[in-house]
Amino acid sequence: MTTSVATAHSPGTAEPEAHANQFALLGQRRFAPFFWTQFSGAANDNLFKFAFTVMVTYQLQLSWMPPAMAGLAIGALFILPFLLFSATAGQLTDKLDKTKIIRFVKNFEIAIMLLAAWGFIRADAVVLLGCVFLMGLHSTLFGPVKFALLPQVLDSRELTGGNGMVEMGTFVAILLGQVAGGLLVAIPGIGHTTVAVGCVLLALVGRGVAQAIPAAPATDPNLVINWNPVSETWRNLKLAHGNIVVFRSLLGISWMWFFGATFLSQFPSFAKDVLHGDAHVASLLLVVFSVGIGVGSLLCETLSRRQVEIGLVPLGAIGMSVFAIDLYFASRALPPVAEMGLGTFMHMHENWRVLADLGLLSLFAGLYSVPMYALIQLRSQPTHRARIIAANNIMNALFMIGSSVIAGALLKAGFTIPQIFLFTGIANALVAAYIFLLVPEYLLRFVSWVLSHFIYRFKVRGEQNIPGDGAAVLVCNHVSMVDAVLLMAASPRPIRFIMDHQIFKVPVLGWLFKLAKAIPIAPQKDDPVAYDRAFDQAAQVLREGDLLAIFPEGALTRDGEMAPFKGGVVKIVERARTEGIEVPVIPMALSNLWGSFFSRVEQRGGKPIAMAKPFRRGFFSSVGLHVGPAVAAADVQPDVLQQRVRTLLAT
Template sequence: MSQSNQFSLLSQRRFAPFFWTQFLGAFNDNVFKTALLTILTYQAISWTTMDVGLLNNLIPGLFILPFVLFSATAGQLADKIEKSKLARCVKLLEIMIMLIAAAGWMTHSLWLLIAAVVGMGVHSTLFGPVKYAYLPQQLKPEELIGGNGIIEMGTFVGILLGEVLGAVLVVHRPWGVELVAGGTIAIAVIGWLTSRRIPLSPAPEPELKINWNPLTETIRNIGFSRRNRPVFLSMLGNSWFWFYGAIILAQFPVYAKNYLHGDHSVFVLLLTVFSLGIGVGSLLCERLSGHKVEIGLVPFGSIGLSVFGVDLFLASLAYTNTAPVDMSGFLAQHGSLRILFDCVMIGVFGGFYIVPLFALIQTRCDRSHLSRTIAGMNILNALFMVVAALVAMVLLKAGLSIPQLFLATAIMNALVAAYIFSLVPEFLMRFIAWLLIHTIHRVRGVDVDRIPEQGAAVLVCNHVSYVDAIVIMAASPRPIRFVMDHRIFKVPLLSWIFRTAKAIPIAPAKEDPWLMEKAYVDIAQALHEGDLVCIFPEGKLTSTGEMNEFKGGIKKIIDRSPVPVIPMALRGLWGSLLTRDSSNPLGRSFRRGPLSRLDLVVGLPIPAALATPELLREQVLGLRGDWK
């Protein structure tokens, strides 16, 4: 498996032109929107007689509206039309929209500018499904986490830089309006030029018949996604993040002014550190996940969102300054760094939360329906953001302060996360496995890419400890059904994990013939459905560190279901706390120390016809070598 740095993608044509195209789109969106909101806030009288507060809420709402109305159509177009061609068409549309906006800027026509806001919403709606469906076509599975991380980082940095540039340009004297008009056109043209370098990305379903009715297509789209439970709940989890983020970010302007007693620069500082946090968290996902789709990071991210959301509430209560301050004055105040740290960490853990969800959707979704699935998720995101605004309004109207709203949002996040993880326990199970291999052990996978990404196979491995299954699960790029001794299956705490993982308990015929036969039926069913099944053919944990003989059950399994058999070996695990080493458990744990190293080595697949217990034991022993 390639372990190259994720930033190397920025030097490759299959990724770099697409990255800069989407970056410039997010950048231009926010240059334009922020410039418009700024000019209406500070120079409203020369533009309109309408209420400024109404416009400040109306304009973001009009930008989001096309996501609700046109996402279903956009998803169909992205599945039907070759993606580089569609990207170029969308960027040409952006140039036209910015020309309309320029006319509005030069003639002081507010309605032309509002029409351009809606147009940019349409532009983003059309590009959204292309954005996330393109990556699985061009990136290898082990590059998806890194690629998604860079895309998320680029999006939030583009938003941040766009907001800063838009606010700075439009108040420049005497050419502010002209600079925004010309600058947004120039950015759109550069985006179109970069889109011309995007490589060919064939449409997955070119014969698709477009349903132009957005309502019926949205219902059909979400209905299709609901058939794949992990994907649909990942879509809901993603939309929840936008709900959480929308509530938090929407409070920053008033929070900075009324609670921190800061000027506009303090608001910009809060927004900056949050955006940088998202970028850092998104980039760290690749390192923390080991170059694979690691959904165990999702609960980790969710925990951080709640913990630092609560601490932001506590830090706000501890902040005592009441004098007006600018950015430097705020930084000098007692408690300011804690507030900024909380904002950064909310962003970092948000990155941990959202990047694996995108990667899971991309890898587990039907490829021919991926763009429409992303479009359905965009609709859910928009609806969740609208609901977030309504919830915030209701809670503030009910008398909650903004710090109390931060606390309420953190508590809601914990409740929603617990609900989602109870529906799809794989998230929590993978989190436990991820914790194990990043705290107690330091696991290195050797040739783990030999585990097939699709299709049925039987994995066989030596049996060293009570956590063998968890180590293998953490290293695998896809879920595994484990067959294990019914006594280990019943071990307290671990039993819950194994049940969650849909492990298959088995017993010797002399102990429980019914359970043994049921296990073989369940194994055959799992292989028939294309799952990976892992067994420990020794039938028991080693009590000496040496491998026991392989039982004949493996032969019975592959006789019923002739699928490839993949030998694997754990090495370096013997003598850890959860093995049957007869020496003092505390003493041996102390000798090993924290983060003790172990390897999972994966061998080449063996055809079912050749996979005898003797050959498989020889292969596993060769992979393990002398290191127990």
């Protein structure tokens, strides 16, 4: 694990145990008005842009903007403000009350939509192009607020669910906006007027809902605004790079936008030239993609035990690559037929595999992105959070532009669209592997997530006793060779472990623990240098405000019963006190692990042998972890801690 400090936010307004799931947030004022505000804004963006695109492509004859260039020009104009003004938007969000910024942005949206209504009624493409740029500016200002507000009003255990709801809402709003824009603009005689009225009404509804958003005070009110976007963008990227886990997560999210933009941009041509479908088939692809993202986003809370579980990110990356590559095989040899309508398309069984690949690809993209957004919110300093998110928006825009350039170059070089999908799926696997090796925490959390979901049925009680921030020592009974991996799964924060040096010689597990930067310790009589070095490293972990875990028995239990706790934990706590750090000790008890995978120990030739019968109890053995209240540093003694763990095992 890394040793970066994880700052979990616990606002007084949050009630982490007050609701059963993420949907209950829609009944709470701290979340619901914001959700519907961002939903209406995303829907209006896409109603306006798609109606304008259809109008230019099919209804207007413009010599200076041919239909083939309309989508590209509109997309480029919309993205341009993200490059120019994201840095300023991030500063304003950190400096000012976020609710006031939201209301200003919604007022701005009303003004833009009134101008756009005039442009639609007059069929004035120049005015509407100007409104595209202004709506891009509107979204640029709203972007940092959208993600910086959530950790200010939600508890850390609600962040995954809240982000999942926002991500789902955004893609549903995009879908509904595009469908509405296409239908309304095509109404004979009154299409343009209908779109104009729809855009203004959505802007007014969004502003009305925004009035109910509670105040969200500034996190850095004394910030001096730097109006130079170039120098401020560079400064924001340096801020993000200060926390390597956050910075790599920004890169991961930007890559997801690259990946998604590659597929979305090719849907029209893919539907026409490869699937031999009409415009309705192209729309179906968008529907399947949007629904998949929404479902994946909502699944994150269920799969993460209501904590920020970045172990889902590698799972998402694997799924994205697998189904992107299978989409190539599913679509490369479809029989040539005449252009099909939606009904004929759905009657061909070959096309169901294509739709399944697309839906699962996007579902895994939702699993990939939501935990990354939540991690950035959780690990970024509150005073800099909006500026870091603004830096991410800039990177997203650059990656999306890069996606268009690379896809265009591949097409020009003779690649087919299925081959572009294959290239993107392989590239995704390589990029994901690179990120996960640079930031091992993702891979470690993935291993612990798999272990606690598919090898064991793992239930955690008292997880609220694990401190959300600050240094602490975790002590636990030692039952199996994967105890540390299970503790990783239970904690939303990284943990550094002190472990017997012999464990590092075990294949696979030893490599994982080295990757986790576990601290090896040897008996003082065998290796006094390694012994002292372990305590020095432990002291450094606590100085940096991180979690340190130790198994005070010093070795795996041989008979399922706890051995006496040794005094190492007392030495760690007392050394911290001499440095002015009062470190609480959190007792933890693992139960039902004895006799399961990785824990069975038998005597053979006088030596304990682990995993002699590792499958005796089968898969999905029910195991648990009970976390108790903290023991104050002044009260830490081996017998006291052992009794606390015994009590947890008995309850």
